[in-house]
Amino acid sequence: MVANRGYNSTSAKTRLRLIEAASEILDEEGYPAFTARRIASRAGLKPQLVHYYFRSMEDLVVTVFKRSSANYFRLHDEALSSARPLHALWRLNCHIPEARRMLEYVALGKIYPALRAEMRASGESFRALQIEAIENVCARRGIANPPMSAASLAAMMSAVARSIVIENNVAMTVGHDEIHAFVEATIDQYDPG
Amino acid sequence: MVANRGYNSTSAKTRLRLIEAASEILDEEGYPAFTARRIASRAGLKPQLVHYYFRSMEDLVVTVFKRSSANYFRLHDEALSSARPLHALWRLNCHIPEARRMLEYVALGKIYPALRAEMRASGESFRALQIEAIENVCARRGIANPPMSAASLAAMMSAVARSIVIENNVAMTVGHDEIHAFVEATIDQYDPG
DNA sequence: TTCGGGACTGTACACCTGTCAAGTCGCATG
DNA sequence: CATGCGACTTGACAGGTGTACAGTCCCGAA
Numbered sequence: 001m002v003a004n005r006g007y008n009s010t011s012a013k014t015r016l017r018l019i020e021a022a023s024e025i026l027d028e029e030g031y032p033a034f035t036a037r038r039i040a041s042r043a044g045l046k047p048q049l050v051h052y053y054f055r056s057m058e059d060l061v062v063t064v065f066k067r068s069s070a071n072y073f074r075l076h077d078e079a080l081s082s083a084r085p086l087h088a089l090w091r092l093n094c095h096i097p098e099a100r101r102m103l104e105y106v107a108l109g110k111i112y113p114a115l116r117a118e119m120r121a122s123g124e125s126f127r128a129l130q131i132e133a134i135e136n137v138c139a140r141r142g143i144a145n146p147p148m149s150a151a152s153l154a155a156m157m158s159a160v161a162r163s164i165v166i167e168n169n170v171a172m173t174v175g176h177d178e179i180h181a182f183v184e185a186t187i188d189q190y191d192p193g
Numbered sequence: 194m195v196a197n198r199g200y201n202s203t204s205a206k207t208r209l210r211l212i213e214a215a216s217e218i219l220d221e222e223g224y225p226a227f228t229a230r231r232i233a234s235r236a237g238l239k240p241q242l243v244h245y246y247f248r249s250m251e252d253l254v255v256t257v258f259k260r261s262s263a264n265y266f267r268l269h270d271e272a273l274s275s276a277r278p279l280h281a282l283w284r285l286n287c288h289i290p291e292a293r294r295m296l297e298y299v300a301l302g303k304i305y306p307a308l309r310a311e312m313r314a315s316g317e318s319f320r321a322l323q324i325e326a327i328e329n330v331c332a333r334r335g336i337a338n339p340p341m342s343a344a345s346l347a348a349m350m351s352a353v354a355r356s357i358v359i360e361n362n363v364a365m366t367v368g369h370d371e372i373h374a375f376v377e378a379t380i381d382q383y384d385p386g
Numbered sequence: 387t388t389c390g391g392g393a394c395t396g397t398a399c400a401c402c403t404g405t406c407a408a409g410t411c412g413c414a415t416g
Numbered sequence: 417c418a419t420g421c422g423a424c425t426t427g428a429c430a431g432g433t434g435t436a437c438a439g440t441c442c443c444g445a446a
């Protein structure tokens with residue numbers, strides 16, 4: 001007779017190893033390598049264990065994403081609490097490994113609806129936090145007429161950073177330095193150093 | 194004995210049907226459906242014909258991309274030759290089907306190096322054309338100190354448009370209207386209506 | 387010492403993928 | 417009429433995918 005199929009054992013060591021391996025695979029080889037067999041082999045485990053600990057690949061990818069997201073939340077929170085929150089946020093947005101990973105999730109989102117839902121939830125809440133942080137900066141610095149609204153600054157930062165990463169993936173470079181400098185200059189108007 | 198394997202017959206009707214079908218599949222079902230069998234079935238043809246007309250899936254995807262790209266070149270050229278080139282370009286950038294398609298190519302680029310190379314080439318040349326067009330507008334209108342450099346405006350337009358589409362894919366909306374309005378307002382400073 | 391249950395393994399299924407080799411058909415040319 | 421060749425079909429290969437289910441092991445409680 002079987003089995004609890006440790007779906008819920010959030011602490012099981014082997015389960016964590018799988019999550020870790022899946023995360024590394026996504027970072028190093030991208031979404032096409034996100035398969036049960038590759039992940040298990042990366043973790044030094046039998047492929048069947050993936051379905052012992054996770055109902056399905058969708059379940060796994062959502063779990064991995066949630067972990068990424070929680071991790072990112074810490075960095076994000078740290079950035080927004082720092083002395084110059086907007087610069088810190090911009091630096092975080094431009095952090096290549098994080099941005100690349102998000103791109104893999106975008107691809108996997110085409111396949112797994114539950115992942116899309118999770119991405120939407122976390123994406124919206126990160127953006128809300130950013131908007132709040134930008135408004136706080138404006139209030140603190142007494143900036144009444146900022147160059148752009150808080151929402152559009154937040155959206156622009158993530159759009160530009162994401163785009164640079166996408167284009168780097170195909171070895172494009174034209175305009176990257178310029179747009180990067182422009183965003184930095186814009187941020188400087190809020191949060192001068 | 195076989196066969197010329199119509200690799201080069203650029204005009205063969207069946208070959209064109211396959212390219213057309215591949216293009217539609219990419220638009221309607223996305224990169225996961227970009228397989229020889231699905232494409233052939235969509236074209237009402239036997240799957241093996243794909244490899245009769247194309248050396249490999251990579252060969253096919255590159256061919257399809259080149260066609261997209263050539264098509265897009267016409268729209269792009271038309272936009273840049275219009276009375277208000279920057280607004281027309283912005284509208285083109287925001288045209289959802291085109292932007293979504295590009296996203297599928299990004300995903301497929303992870304798998305096919307030759308596609309990446311093609312994307313790089315066409316991407317760089319589109320951007321160069323845009324920069325030139327922006328500089329022309331500045332010269333024509335006598336704008337000596339534009340709000341941002343031509344290169345960064347071009348990069349920003351495509352970054353923002355692309356990002357909105359990515360986020361729409363996961364049903365995110367926060368900040369879209371605002372950033373869209375900001376880009377439009379920026380463009381207005383170059384090319385007022 | 388028995389027993390139960392959680393952790394893991396072995397084996398397998400059905401399906402899908404890109405790719406290939408050989409054969410067939412029909413038409414146009416000699 | 418024969419030949420040849422391009423267009424297409426048949427059939428298959430090797431490998432990959434997610435997923436299922438029964439069996440085995442081991443350890444801790446009774």
